[in-house]
Amino acid sequence: xxxxxxxxxxxxxxxxxxxxxxxxxxxxxxxxxxxxxxxxxxxxxxxxxxxxxxxxxxxxxxxxxxxxxxxxxxxxxxxxxxxxxxxxxxxxxxxxxxxxxxxxxxxxxxxxxxxxxxxxxxxxxxxxxxxxxxxxxxxxxxxxxxxxxxxxxxxxxxxxxxxxxxxxxxxxxxxxxxxxxxxxxxxxxxxxxxxxxxxxxxxxxxxxxxxxxxxxxxxxxxxxxxxxxxxxxxxxxxxxxxxxxxxxxxxxxxxxxxxxxxx
Amino acid sequence: xxxxxxxxxxxxxxxxxxxxxxxxxxxxxxxxxxxxxxxxxxxxxxxxxxxxxxxxxxxxxxxxxxxxxxxxxxxxxxxxxxxxxxxxxxxxxxxxxxxxxxxxxxxxxxxxxxxxxxxxxxxxxxxxxxxxxxxxxxxxxxxxxxxxxxxxxxxxxxxxxxxxxxxxxxxxxxxxxxxxxxxxxxxxxxxxxxxxxxxxxxxxxxxxxxxxxxxxxxxxxxxxxxxxxxxxxxxxxxxxxxxxxxxxxxxxxxxxxxxxxxx
Amino acid sequence: xxxxxxxxxxxxxxxxxxxxxxxxxxxxxxxxxxxxxxxxxxxxxxxxxxxxxxxxxxxxxxxxxxxxxxxxxxxxxxxxxxxxxxxxxxxxxxxxxxxxxxxxxxxxxxxxxxxxxxxxxxxxxxxxxxxxxxxxxxxxxxxxxxxxxxxxxxxxxxxxxxxxxxxxxxxxxxxxxxxxxxxxxxxxxxxxxxxxxxxxxxxxxxxxxxxxxxxxxxxxxxxxxxxxxxxxxxxxxxxxxxxxxxxxxxxxxxxxxxxxxxxxxxxxxxxxxxxxxxxxxxxxxxxxxxxxxxxxxxxxxxxxxxxxxxxxxxxxxxxxxxxxxxxxxxxxxx
Ligand SMILES: Nc1ncnc2c1ncn2[C@@H]1O[C@H](COP(=O)(O)OP(=O)(O)OP(=O)(O)O)[C@@H](O)[C@H]1O
Ligand SMILES: [Mg+2]
Numbered sequence: 001x002x003x004x005x006x007x008x009x010x011x012x013x014x015x016x017x018x019x020x021x022x023x024x025x026x027x028x029x030x031x032x033x034x035x036x037x038x039x040x041x042x043x044x045x046x047x048x049x050x051x052x053x054x055x056x057x058x059x060x061x062x063x064x065x066x067x068x069x070x071x072x073x074x075x076x077x078x079x080x081x082x083x084x085x086x087x088x089x090x091x092x093x094x095x096x097x098x099x100x101x102x103x104x105x106x107x108x109x110x111x112x113x114x115x116x117x118x119x120x121x122x123x124x125x126x127x128x129x130x131x132x133x134x135x136x137x138x139x140x141x142x143x144x145x146x147x148x149x150x151x152x153x154x155x156x157x158x159x160x161x162x163x164x165x166x167x168x169x170x171x172x173x174x175x176x177x178x179x180x181x182x183x184x185x186x187x188x189x190x191x192x193x194x195x196x197x198x199x200x201x202x203x204x205x206x207x208x209x210x211x212x213x214x215x216x217x218x219x220x221x222x223x224x225x226x227x228x229x230x231x232x233x234x235x236x237x238x239x240x241x242x243x244x245x246x247x248x249x250x251x252x253x254x255x256x257x258x259x260x261x262x263x
Numbered sequence: 264x265x266x267x268x269x270x271x272x273x274x275x276x277x278x279x280x281x282x283x284x285x286x287x288x289x290x291x292x293x294x295x296x297x298x299x300x301x302x303x304x305x306x307x308x309x310x311x312x313x314x315x316x317x318x319x320x321x322x323x324x325x326x327x328x329x330x331x332x333x334x335x336x337x338x339x340x341x342x343x344x345x346x347x348x349x350x351x352x353x354x355x356x357x358x359x360x361x362x363x364x365x366x367x368x369x370x371x372x373x374x375x376x377x378x379x380x381x382x383x384x385x386x387x388x389x390x391x392x393x394x395x396x397x398x399x400x401x402x403x404x405x406x407x408x409x410x411x412x413x414x415x416x417x418x419x420x421x422x423x424x425x426x427x428x429x430x431x432x433x434x435x436x437x438x439x440x441x442x443x444x445x446x447x448x449x450x451x452x453x454x455x456x457x458x459x460x461x462x463x464x465x466x467x468x469x470x471x472x473x474x475x476x477x478x479x480x481x482x483x484x485x486x487x488x489x490x491x492x493x494x495x496x497x498x499x500x501x502x503x504x505x506x507x508x509x510x511x512x513x514x515x516x517x518x519x520x521x522x523x524x525x526x
Numbered sequence: 527x528x529x530x531x532x533x534x535x536x537x538x539x540x541x542x543x544x545x546x547x548x549x550x551x552x553x554x555x556x557x558x559x560x561x562x563x564x565x566x567x568x569x570x571x572x573x574x575x576x577x578x579x580x581x582x583x584x585x586x587x588x589x590x591x592x593x594x595x596x597x598x599x600x601x602x603x604x605x606x607x608x609x610x611x612x613x614x615x616x617x618x619x620x621x622x623x624x625x626x627x628x629x630x631x632x633x634x635x636x637x638x639x640x641x642x643x644x645x646x647x648x649x650x651x652x653x654x655x656x657x658x659x660x661x662x663x664x665x666x667x668x669x670x671x672x673x674x675x676x677x678x679x680x681x682x683x684x685x686x687x688x689x690x691x692x693x694x695x696x697x698x699x700x701x702x703x704x705x706x707x708x709x710x711x712x713x714x715x716x717x718x719x720x721x722x723x724x725x726x727x728x729x730x731x732x733x734x735x736x737x738x739x740x741x742x743x744x745x746x747x748x749x750x751x752x753x754x755x756x757x758x759x760x761x762x763x764x765x766x767x768x769x770x771x772x773x774x775x776x777x778x779x780x781x782x783x784x785x786x787x788x789x790x791x792x793x794x795x796x797x798x799x800x801x802x803x804x805x806x807x808x809x810x811x812x813x814x815x816x817x818x819x820x821x822x823x824x825x826x827x828x829x830x831x832x833x834x835x836x837x838x839x840x841x842x843x844x845x846x847x848x849x850x851x852x853x854x855x856x857x858x859x860x
Contacts (some may be wrong), residue, residue: 003651010648018636021677025434032441039448047307050314055306084436094283098632100597102649103620118437179285183292190299197306202299259599259613283556433636 019092021055025167029118037125057194069192069216070126072156077119080161082110083168087176139223152219156238159215162243165251172254188212214239271365272372290381300326315458321459321484327389329480331382333452335374336418336475341364343426344435367419399485410479413499418475420506430517451477474499534565534605535589561587564757575729578748586757587737591703624694624702628709632693633678639689640674650697664692667722669699684715696725701733708743720746772849775815777842778826784809
């Protein structure tokens, strides 16, 4: 374990070095994240100019949900960015072969090879939004509530990670699963609103099939409406773990398939 | 002369069909996004008759058409940037065609084939389930088709400028995500532009983005009628010319870079 | 020690139906077809041996190397590298091997070569002292001093390949797999790389398994040759024996107009093999293969010129391709 932390640190330093080679990219990355998050919020803002609440949820509450989503996806964004290019850069071009002849788990090498600085901006926005929204909706910052919030945000990112590892692993069978990754990931944008605005089918889909509901709505609702959503809040970490387990399982199967067929 | 570009357009239809995974996941994700957007707006209306001059039915029509159109006002930036990144560009420049026209021809070919296989079935389905409205007048219907075509060309030209940035940037991914967010927000695909606050509407008027989606769909749904309609069509064409000139200028600067660095 | 027992590897391919209709159909159904890349592979390689693994394009060389590295799992049979099954205990196996795959790089594209080497030290958990020793040796023999601070993307092919080679040896592996390490390189870089490989083998008793299409690579480096054709081993033995048995044949190629008919010299009888091929740019080509202990090239040429009108001719040396072809023909293929 210690060895991998050290090794990751080493990769990380190199990554920062590369980042410095491309300063312009760095700035564009930060700008784009600011813009994307800003635009999303602005959209919500415009909608709430027209109506006071949406199915009983106020603007500030929606912002809080948004903030949780922001933090959760930021962690995924920062550390797991290489999953996106796995098919194109590793399977198609044979870069994965190189990982298989080195003495470290291939998944570790894949993850360690990239750190996405853009995600840091997202994390900061998320934290800023949390601190803006929390007082307006009466969440008190105690040691306990802070700890719970952090655990829930970590679980949220685990849901993102688990689902993404799953869709990414499909590259082992279809060479480049980018389209599937993208399609599934796009769904997560819609999980940043109170799920109750959707009909039952969509709700259960987002809860039990592609559980993006646990990336924002349920963890946030645990603070906003504990009467109704206490249980959903508590099972969020379990869902997070579950997603990662399934992701890991499919990844392993994928590697086995890769070494089996070599496609 | 023109025939060679027509053949290129046709060849890309084949290519486009050659990746079933892309097709299906695109179809599914587009469909889900439409359904989610429609449920979102239904929740916003929630019994209200009018919001900002829109009734639910015309807003749904607007949303379906604009989100679909937004998918097609893209171009070959990905391919262009890959050519640049891999150095293949020097080979392309030796070929007896204009690279921009070639990329555009191929992209338009793929766009048309994809529209036939994705957008048309989806519109029919949505029309059946959600009772989409017909164009307000026959003239509006005809102008809609015309402005859609112009929008696709305009979107292509802008995208080629983005792709050219690969001469200077490494992180094309970030730039593309940024562009996608910028388009989605300012071309009116996410939310009709006339719901924006006045200052932002004014700002948008000075960008090419509204010409991409808001103009065609606004005409279709009767938001833009009479004299403004003709002005909007004119402005759209004007942007095509302006962006084309910009593209050629940027390209010339970039090519100087190729000759300096030897590809 | 490498121990390969009765290994067979089957690939699966998706069949693409041609045409627009085929493309539409493939949206719904895809047909798969299996393809045997290698079978009945059996060989042992001892520590410190240098072995050339040769064969024509598509013969299955890279597939075999991938099986030995653990990148592919055999469909049947068993591979043991120093007692370890590489596809099951991949990481454990990875520690003791090094690999170079053609033009695929394992260096970090954007950073100076030095950084990539440094990273490898951490990945392979090499002791600083032994790493330093190896590092100096590599830098010295491959003459890398001037390259160490250059980002990899700015290196030429030959410079990159020298760095690649160093990267494969830095952690003192007991076995190194080199899949076409000299592809596309000039004569002096090739010579340097060969010197380096020989030096490594001499000093560290590194086992080297090499695939190459360059006869000289093989003659200079390897005592033993394994020849594979269409997935099966056709020859396994010393290089001298190989040349004695199969490398005898030499070939003279004659190019002539397609309209002109070939008239076989009577003296040839059945001692000489004659093959015909047509192509658009050179017209009709006739390859005459002969045994140099009986004939000389000039005899063959003068015999042919007596009876035929020839535009151009070429004398081919005993390349791997001709050896492979000779073996293939001798074994009744063709
Ligand atoms: N992933 C794969 N899927 C299907 N078939 C494959 C795959 N990889 C290789 N093959 C096929 O297996 C056969 C052996 O390929 P291999 O790469 O081992 O050849 P090689 O001896 O290395 O040739 P070369 O000299 O051209 O490098 C070829 O016919 C090839 O088409
Ligand atoms: Mg090969």
